[in-house]
Amino acid sequence: MLEDVSRRIGRNAILLAFTNEEGELSLKKELAKLGWSYCQGKVGAMELQKIVAAIETSAKRQGIVNHDVYREMHALYHAILEAVHGITRGQVELGGLLRTAGLRFSIVRGKPYEKEAEGEWIAVALYGTIGAPVRGFEHEAIGLGINHI
Amino acid sequence: MLEDVSRRIGRNAILLAFTNEEGELSLKKELAKLGWSYCQGKVGAMELQKIVAAIETSAKRQGIVNHDVYREMHALYHAILEAVHGITRGQVELGGLLRTAGLRFSIVRGKPYEKEAEGEWIAVALYGTIGAPVRGFEHEAIGLGINHI
Amino acid sequence: MLEDVSRRIGRNAILLAFTNEEGELSLKKELAKLGWSYCQGKVGAMELQKIVAAIETSAKRQGIVNHDVYREMHALYHAILEAVHGITRGQVELGGLLRTAGLRFSIVRGKPYEKEAEGEWIAVALYGTIGAPVRGFEHEAIGLGINHI
Amino acid sequence: MLEDVSRRIGRNAILLAFTNEEGELSLKKELAKLGWSYCQGKVGAMELQKIVAAIETSAKRQGIVNHDVYREMHALYHAILEAVHGITRGQVELGGLLRTAGLRFSIVRGKPYEKEAEGEWIAVALYGTIGAPVRGFEHEAIGLGINHI
Amino acid sequence: MLEDVSRRIGRNAILLAFTNEEGELSLKKELAKLGWSYCQGKVGAMELQKIVAAIETSAKRQGIVNHDVYREMHALYHAILEAVHGITRGQVELGGLLRTAGLRFSIVRGKPYEKEAEGEWIAVALYGTIGAPVRGFEHEAIGLGINHI
Amino acid sequence: MLEDVSRRIGRNAILLAFTNEEGELSLKKELAKLGWSYCQGKVGAMELQKIVAAIETSAKRQGIVNHDVYREMHALYHAILEAVHGITRGQVELGGLLRTAGLRFSIVRGKPYEKEAEGEWIAVALYGTIGAPVRGFEHEAIGLGINHI
Numbered sequence A, B, C, D, E, F: 001m002l003e004d005v006s007r008r009i010g011r012n013a014i015l016l017a018f019t020n021e022e023g024e025l026s027l028k029k030e031l032a033k034l035g036w037s038y039c040q041g042k043v044g045a046m047e048l049q050k051i052v053a054a055i056e057t058s059a060k061r062q063g064i065v066n067h068d069v070y071r072e073m074h075a076l077y078h079a080i081l082e083a084v085h086g087i088t089r090g091q092v093e094l095g096g097l098l099r100t101a102g103l104r105f106s107i108v109r110g111k112p113y114e115k116e117a118e119g120e121w122i123a124v125a126l127y128g129t130i131g132a133p134v135r136g137f138e139h140e141a142i143g144l145g146i147n148h149i
């Protein structure tokens, strides 16, 4: 584990997913100082493809990834998929198993390793609730995916 | 999602997994005030059964679960398994795929719902790194499992 | 394994799934004598969510679970999911893989353990056929999920 | 589903797995009358390979399959794997997740379909308990795998 | 591994999936000489059921399998499913995870083993690209499923 | 799919996995002309970690990846895991399910896309047999994993 907590890209992404545009201001300042980019968003759906799409769209619009370069979209896609595993915990499926998710997400892009050669990495964090399509019949879930980019 | 952030059992578990005995003191005070129980620990292994065992042992020793009652151990076990999915993201395996994990964990037991009938729930959070058995060749991972108990 | 065969909740659930309202009368008497509740039903679908919904609806209507309490619905949901694994055997999917299932199901709720502290458990059993959407091009499948409630 | 209940190979296999050499005598007579072969056994293990091996050995020794013909062993192997999914319900693993299983198994080989061209099929049924390596801390599980042979 | 390369049914199927009706003519001659049957096709879809259906339809129309016999369709179906795993690599899903596949496929039916008793086997090979629903944002994927028939 | 067949990195990797040091000489010349690197190897094992290790070791020794840079090892590792899915087709396990694999593998690193910004990618191909630990009781299997590096 990195000694330098401020460069823990996954932890940072999760803290951002716990909050919204107004929260974690000191963390955001730190990320800005490091020259890292990040964005936050929110999505509720019974279809995983809508969740994937919402995260990809946010990452493109906020300029976290270059949407003209497949290499970048490929890195992001696999990070999203890995994060989804933490949310679904066994069956990568929502509505098909009669459940729905309401999630906040964040994406962080930066250089978490000290060695320059390790370059940039991307972290996708998801946090929210999963459960029956009945108000309040849900519990929390979290997911984190990390990839080199 | 619960309006009352302090009762978000999963979020609380994750914040505890981010820290150690000395950290998150105000959160711990809040949990104590709510009458919830929790514990924290640390485990590094290439075998998932060691991780499961470390969490179960900690939960028993710290009195989070009653180890004489299978019902409680069953609730804990499935919460652990669900948390492991977030760490392994697809293949529930470590050493068998030549990878190792170094994790902090936490367990929180309490009443996250307003309705008394919803009773007690248990959350297991895992946070740390996963990667090759080579120092520094690893990235972060997180997992959360929640169950009624 | 419980010595007392009559309290084997999973075995009971499967025997009920093998039959209909008219069958297994002596078993039903025994369950009644134990004070356990149970119900039976039938569902055919290419969508797993319809199977999940049919079982949940039956459990609510027959009063096996209290549909106002998420805790009870959560216990039932995970028991259903576990039962579905036995039916799908690897890919938790039906129509998306061009196959369909015709199933009888049963739900049993009772106290299978001798110790009072073990409380109530729920068993969901599924039995029927799975196969191509072509009459007769199918073979049998079974599934059982058990959870504390 | 076959109208003729006596030829439901999966149901027959499960009923055999519920019992031992002394049980289900009328079913066994019926199977003998149909010219079907079957065997029963028992295995407890924390390693899935021991369970697979016990079933394969029993099938070979009792002459249910011809152990000189890979084709037959291949059919049996995949039927075993499918049955194991019902037991493990999501993670095809026992000891690696700190759990153990005590199972009765049965294998039935016969012609469940009316059309002669459908030939022989094989069913593997597993029934028993799965749980922590602690006496009594376990619940029931069932699995069924069916294959053409 | 078979010494006789020409009878490697999986390798043959993959080489056919790499090409179209005009390619691999010497391989096709060899297959004809062995008395094996085969077919080739092409399918692009975001739904796995369309891919399964395209392969099944092709196998029936080209007479590789007898569509009146469930036994043959069962053997083919499981070979297709196994091949799909190589394409999807972890989550047996396409559109539900916002990805699409463009595939060539081939089916080969023959006797790959020297012993007569091993009889006929079927191989399904898939080769093409998988990726985002954006032109060029995709990479190659391959899958092979083999079954006794 | 790339029009230019010679730059199909996955297809190239598979053709190399079909052969040994003496085979596919014209393909190897083409790869050399493109400035791509590749290596080939062979591994038989009942433990997936041995297969992962053999591929990683070969890639490091032959200079396909820089073993001092985690980023490169991470890209390789995930490509290996994806290739393994094609071999195991559902359960990422060998000996634990009483089966063994004898594989040839290849690794190719190059620039499969026309746009310079897409940079380097890595392909891992596996081809061989999987089956019971009994000589000849096995069938072919293939796997391909592709990642940006």
Ligand SMILES: [Mg+2]
Pocket (backbone or CB within 6 Å): A146, B139, F074, F078
């Ligand atoms: Mg990784």
Ligand SMILES: [Mg+2]
Pocket (backbone or CB within 6 Å): A139, B146, C074, C078
């Ligand atoms: Mg749950």
Ligand SMILES: [Mg+2]
Pocket (backbone or CB within 6 Å): B074, B078, C146, D139
């Ligand atoms: Mg359980």
Ligand SMILES: [Mg+2]
Pocket (backbone or CB within 6 Å): C139, D146, E074, E078
């Ligand atoms: Mg089948």
Ligand SMILES: [Mg+2]
Pocket (backbone or CB within 6 Å): D074, D078, E146, F139
């Ligand atoms: Mg096989």
Ligand SMILES: [Mg+2]
Pocket (backbone or CB within 6 Å): A074, A078, E139, F146
């Ligand atoms: Mg990819």
